[in-house]
Every structure is written in structure tokens, then in C-alpha cells.
Amino acid sequence: MPRTKGDHEARRREVSAAVWQVMATRGFAGLTLRAVAAELGATTGLLTHYFPTKRALVAYALDLLEERTLARPRRTTGAGLASVRDALLDILPLTPEATDSNRIWVSSWDASLSDPELSADYARKYAQSRDRLRERVIAAQELGELPPGDPAEIASAAQAFVLGLVVQSLFDPAAYPPERQVQLLDDHLARLASARG
């Protein structure tokens, strides 16, 4: 039977789902053709058709992570401080999907820190994320919801806080259930709002 484009796309989606599942469970360190084949119930031979090398598999996994991160739903509950809060909530592992995604991001830090090109790419992405957050901080300051003060510093601090909270929540989900993560974030924002300018 001839293979159609639809078959190809369907198989590609299955492979992506298997790669994602392996990363969420074993991290990049456990991402091997053998593990993806087992997840897929296929032979490693079939997979070498998609990923001739380990490097190709890792590159695909990183693209998948980026793609799924960009495609994730975003909160838009309001302007100013509400939009700062939205952006930070969007990062936290508050759902099983967001937990998998964060688990994979944290795992990818090791690979990217060892690769100067990838590391520069990550640094650029985090800087862009800080810039977007800074714009929201400025809007909150203009609305009088945050006191004056260097918006870049406030954005950097909020980003650091949320990334660290991601790591703690991944290691200790019992100590950091979603409601505690949200409470810690809201306490952080309340301190920002009540700080002297």
C-alpha cells in the first residue's frame, strides 16, 4: 500500500509524542533511540530513518521543546500588574503538562550549558523574556500598581524567582503544590507593589 502524506504526518506526530514522553520521564540524559523506540513500540531501525544520529535526535527534541513552549496557551486576565502575574503564572508547573514541559526545560540546561552556541541561544531567549516582562512592569508602574524603580531590575528579579521556584517545585511537588506556588508568587508581587520606590 502506498504511503500517503497523511500517514507520514501521523507517524511524525507519534514520534514527537514518544520523544516528548521520554524527555519528560528521563530527561535529555536518558534520551536515546532505544528509549524512544521502546516508547513507540517500534524498532530502533525505523527510528534511524528519522534520526540518523544522536545529535539529530537531540536537535529534534530541542526544536520540539521550543515549538510546544511557543504554542502553549497564555493567560490574559488584564493589564499592568495582572499581566506581569499572568506571564509568571504561565511559566510555573501548575498543571501536569506544564510540569512535563518544565522538567524538559530544566533537563535541557545541562546540554545547552555544554554547547557554546546553544548556551548563547538560551541566553538570548532569557534576555528576550526579561525584556517582555520589563514592558509589563513599566505598564504596571504607569498604572501606579508598582512603585517607581528600575523596571529591568524588577523583571530580572521576578524571572529569577520564578525559575528557582520551578526547580524547587519539580524536586518537591509535595511541598510545592500549585496553590503554594501561586501563593509564593503573589507574596513576591505584593512585596514589589508595597516596596518603597
Place this chain on the structure above:
Amino acid sequence: MPRTKGDHEARRREVSAAVWQVMATRGFAGLTLRAVAAELGATTGLLTHYFPTKRALVAYALDLLEERTLARPRRTTGAGLASVRDALLDILPLTPEATDSNRIWVSSWDASLSDPELSADYARKYAQSRDRLRERVIAAQELGELPPGDPAEIASAAQAFVLGLVVQSLFDPAAYPPERQVQLLDDHLARLASARG
């Protein structure tokens, strides 16, 4: 010539230094017998004497990380808020040695998140670290240097903030030179100190 205990200890130190250097450069994902052998200028055959399996090498590397972390010099500039600041400064990558050590910690997150036992061990260590920080927060509150407020929440938030700052500083050392890291930490502490209790 007979091998003495001194020879053995000296060789062990050389092996440790090589394992450390490989982890600082390539992370746990790049930690292989071959890489350690190359760093040491030795054969992989010699190394299998020390590490019969990859698992043994990783276990050794994790012990080394723990040992060096425990042995690192600690700041003790004062009581109360100064001691909260000391504990947080001790974590940040403010020197080349602390940068290597943090690089290795971040790298170890991937391996430990994939291993339930190791993951539980990390969760325990981070909880202990928060408890120690909480004691310092309470002391600062008793001295009137921090407003009243749940000391466990303040400790959790400070730990998250510093861990996230570690990650950002590793990816973007140009944007986060030591003086900027210290400034961000001091801004965080100033907000804590000026917050309404």
C-alpha cells in the same frame, strides 16, 4: 617500585580533579570514562580500575559534588539579616570556583530528576537548606531587621530567587557579573526588610 598509600591518595586526587573538570566543562551528560581519561592523560583501562561502570563514575561524581559543596568556605559577617545575606551569597556563582560548582549542580538536576531516589535526596537537601535559612530569617526578625511574616515563606522565596539567579548567571555571565548578582540580591533583601509585616 612498590606503590605506597601516598601514591594511591595522590592518584585519587588527580582522578577527582579530572572528574570535576569534565563535569564543569561538559556537565553530567558529557561525563564519560573516555573524557575523564583524556583530561587525566591516562588510558580508559586505568580508569575502569576506579570506575568499573558508568554508574559508579556518576555516583563518584555526585559524592564529589556533595563533598566539595560541604567543604567550601562560608561567609560569617554577622548575625540576623547579615547572616541571611551570607548564606545566599555563599550560593551565588561569584567566583570561578563557585561558577564551576554551580554549573555542576545545575547539570546534576537532570540526572537526579530522572532517578526517584536521587530526586528524593535532593528534595531533602533543599528542604534542609530552607530550614537553615528560616532559622536565620527568624533571628533577623527577632533583631527587628525583617518585619514579622511567615519565616518559612520568606526562606522559600529567597531560596527560589537565588537558585533562579544562579541559572541566569550561568547562561549569561556578561549580563550577570558578580556585582550585578550582589545588587539583585541586596535589592531582594531590601524589599524584604521594607515590606509591611
